[in-house]
Amino acid sequence: MSSVLITGASKGIGRAIAEELAHRGHHVIATARRPEELDDLPVAQRLRLDVTDQASVDAAIGAAGEVDVLISNAGATVRGPLESIPLAEVDRLFQLNALGALRVAQAVLPAMRTRGDGRLVFVSSVQGRMVLPIIGPYGASKWALEALAETLAVEAGHFGVKVSIVQPGAVATGGAERAATFLADDDPYLPLYRQVGVLRGEVVTAEDVAVVVADTVENPAPPLRVPAGAPAERALAARKEAPEDVPFVPAGLDW
Structure with missing residues (x-):
């Protein structure tokens, strides 16, 4: 079984990935900024890792040992x-979303390249290929992540490193509810903000x-891009079929 290092494993998708891969028998190295939140995970290692801090990344990768x-x-x-x-x-x-991911990839790639083997799996979003109003900054960071990941697929792929981008749609993790919101009570964009929940569409767990990540x-x-579930597949298909000469407006938006 593989040695798998997961960033952001304390909650939501990252925690679920750690549990799934551990259940399948992999050597899971769960990491988070607050490693005490990993104590109840059934994994082989629990490490502190802040993807925005180079010293933290270097220390975690040094402690992790070989990462497949x-x-x-x-x-x-x-x-x-x-x-x-x-x-x-x-x-x-x-x-966090783009440069942090690249920082950790840079830390593991030299060993993978030397071995001629390894995998990088980036958890992106359908918003890495389309935009949703009011969530534009997130989408832009995921577009950047996907550009970095696809470049790595070309550059590091030459040395035997496989790269995949997993693209969920809306996921029931509470992340959207916890997100900081920057709108005033009289904000002219408030009517648009109130439609964001509708735009999220069908939610998966x-x-x-x-x-999907474990199967990848x-x-x-593995393919380069992997939609995570039927809602993501439908959203990405709709975007692909839409004309490129006008902004893409998600179904259900009244603006």
């Missing part, structure tokens, strides 16, 4: 119109996504 598979899952989201959302919040998302890890020839 990196599952880059750590991430966050916010709500707010691009006209007024604080740029510091946008920067924070890019540091973290466990559903975990099964165990697939001898």
Whole structure:
């Protein structure tokens, strides 16, 4: 079985992935910024890892030993119109969702390249291929993540490293409910914000996504992009079929 390091494993999708892979017999290295939140996970190792902190990444990778598979899952989201959302919040998302993922990938890639084998699995979103209003900063960070991941698939693929991007739609983890929101009571975009819940569409569970991730890890020839569940497949198909010369407006949006 593989040695699998997971970032952001303390809750939601990351926790479900850790449990699923441990159940399948893999050597799971669960990491989080607060490792005490990992105590009840049935995994081989629990390490502190903050993907935005190079020293933290270096220490965790040093303690992990050989890593066959990196599952880059750590991430966050916010709500707010691009006209007024604080740029510091946008920067924070890019540091976590995109550059943080690259930072950890850089830490494990030299050993994978030397061995001529390894896997990078990036947990993205359908919003890595389409945009939803009011969630634009998150989508932009996931578009950046997918560009980085696809580049790695070309560059590191030459050395035997397989790269996959898992794309869930809406997932029932509580992340959307916990997201910081930047709208005033009289914000002109408030009517649009009130429709965000409708745009999320059908919701899947973290466990559903975990099964897709685990199947991807165990697939001898995994595809580059892997939609996680039927709702994600439908959303991505609708985006692919839509014309490219006008903005894509998700079904159900009245704006």
